[in-house]
Amino acid sequence: MTLLAARPSSGAAARREPASRPAPRPAATLRVVAIADADSYVKWAATMLDSVTGIDARMLIVRTPLTVSRAQERAALAGTALAAGEPAARAVSRVTHGGIATRLHALRADVVLIGGRGPFVRLVQREIDRLTDRPVVVTGMPGISIPAQAGAVKYRRHSDLLVVHSLRERRAFAELSRRLAIDVPLGLATLPFARPRERASGGTDLVFAAQAIVPRSPDERQRLADVLVAAAKAHPERRVVIKLRSRAGENETHYEQTPLVDLLRERPDNLVVSYDPMTTALQTAEGLVTIGSTAAIEALAMGVPVIALDEFGVRKTLLNTAFRASGLLGGADDVIARRFRHPDPTWAVDNYFHDAAESTWWTQVTELVEQRRRGTLAPRPVPPPRGGALHTAFERKSVLGNEDRTLSGALALAVGVPLAGAIVRLRRHRHRGAAHSWTDESGDLTVTPALYHDPIRRPR
The missing domain is CATH 3.40.50.11930 (Rossmann fold)
Structure with a gap:
């Protein structure tokens, strides 16, 4: 019996893990x-x-x-x-x-x-x-x-x-x-x-959950860094902890073009960086600050109050519109003064704290x-992409990067990257200002192409 459907073997795609029972x-x-x-x-x-x-x-x-x-x-x-x-x-x-x-x-x-x-x-x-x-x-x-x-x-x-x-x-x-x-x-x-978790009482850290693409512009990231420095200087007896997901040479889901830690001017001794799991960082937290990170939900579940920083606005491009009407939004002055908040109960039920029975x-x-x-589960196979073998090679190469060493992948990438970029820009421009676009702030969805595209090849 054939256990796996056959497919052409070439380069990285041809490698197989050792067979096992x-x-x-x-x-x-x-x-x-x-x-x-x-x-x-x-x-x-x-x-x-x-x-x-x-x-x-x-x-x-x-x-x-x-x-x-x-x-x-x-x-x-x-x-x-x-x-x-x-x-x-x-x-x-x-x-x-x-x-x-x-x-x-x-x-x-x-x-x-x-x-x-x-x-x-x-x-x-x-x-x-x-x-x-x-x-x-x-x-x-x-x-x-x-x-x-x-x-x-x-x-x-x-x-x-x-x-x-x-x-x-x-x-x-x-x-x-x-x-x-x-x-x-x-x-x-x-x-x-x-999940509700036990944590130590009397935490004093201001934990900031950093995001690689929010805010995105170098100027706004510099302003953010300055707010964190000011928060540390305002309370030298308490730490400001910048919680990062990756060290130098590591990657994460999104590419950080302007690393936040590189922008810290006159960094006080009580402004520190942590790579610990978020649950560990929250154990000693007085409160958590973020723009739109899911860490806010993790903190609230542990009873840690939050500031959802709205210093740069509240809009889809900042991925923070979920916090509208939450009671958690606050500006730079709130961060510096450590005026942390607990969520509005009605908002909480609709946003990640619904009854577990649901x-x-x-x-x-x-x-x-x-x-x-x-044998009654309807099949849902992925159809072959339009564009045939070249499109297939582009999809593979765009995900695997250097892990795909095929000639077809390299050729498809050379052709596909500028073409795909042009198509996305055209679609986004065509829908700009229309309902359910990135520029339409009235709803919770967008039908236009993704706003941010990370490089396939990332600098080391």
């Missing part, structure tokens, strides 16, 4: 395999697996330009069942793109949870489609996903379930799917980071597994 497990235990690459998605996938009991959880970390370092991996897995240790050595492994299908077959996956940016998700789904016994495929985003973006749905439209994390997100993605005429089932989950995503997954076992 299917791993045994109790018949009643579902094996759920997470597949991810970047730090935020590894953390999301690991904590999603950790939110479900009675499963055999595994993780495959795929080698791409965004793949977590070992230190980032430890931080992302901290506090989960996949955390560092002997069990994790068996449960978490790294694979090439070409080895995904072989490993999934060997693991006999019932469910695959894909955590990654849209093009990564689609590339992985093509590998899953090669399996004759296709598992249930679940996808999602790793945090606050307001505004709901067209690409998030388009790239994940062939999954069996798309997970969102708030009542507001569920409404936004349902409306977005309707406008795009895309049928993708939605499942509601509690944001896995938003989070039915795992019930939906088990129902899909039963359909799969009965």
Whole structure:
């Protein structure tokens, strides 16, 4: 019997992981395999697996330009069942793109949870489609996903379930799917980071959750750095902790063109940088400051008050419109004075703190597994891209970067990057000012192309 559909073998795509026998497990235990690459998605996938009991959880970390370092991996897995240790050595492994299908077959996956940016998700789904016994495929985003973006749905439209994390997100993605005429089932989950956790009392740190692309302009990033310096100088007896996700030489989901730490002028001794897991940083926090990071939700779940900094405005391009009407918004003066806030209760219920009983995503997954076992689960294969082999090579190269060493990938990249950029700019210009665009601040979704595009090749 053919277990994997054949495909042309060339370069990196031809490499395979060592063959292994299917791993045994109790018949009643579902094996759920997470597949991810970047730090935020590894953390999301690991904590999603950790939110479900009675499963055999595994993780495959795929080698791409965004793949977590070992230190980032430890931080992302901290506090989960996949955390560092002997069990994790068996449960978490790294694979090439070409080895995904072989490993999934060997693991006999019932469910695959894909955590990654849209093009990564689609590339992985093509590998899953090669399996004759296709598992249930679940996808999602790793945090606050307001505004709901067209690409998030388009790239994940062939999954069996798309997970969102708030009542507001569920409404936004349902409306977005309707406008795009895309049928993708939605499942509601509690944001896995938003769990009540014990923390030490009497914390004194102001923890700032940095974001690579918010704000984006060098001038605004300099203003942000100056606010943090001022906050540290205002209270020299208390620390200001800049919580970063990557060290020099490491990557994260988005590319930081202007590193925040490089802009700190006259840095006081009590202004420090931390690479600890966010849960660790929050243990000694008086409050958390961010512009639009999901860390705000993680902090609120631990009882840590928050300032959602609105010094640069509140708009879709800053990815902070989810905090409107939250009671958390504050300016630079509030940060310097440490006037932290707790959320409006009505806002909280609609935004990531809904009743846990409403989070039915795992019930939906088990129902899909039963359909799969009965042979009634409708297939949702990813169709071949328009443009044939050249387009396929471009999609592969744009995700894998230097991990793809094929000539076809290099040629496709040379042709595809300027062409794709021109198409995106044209579409964005055409919709500028229209309803549901990035410049329309009236709603929670956008149907125009993604605002930010990170370089495929990143400087070291």
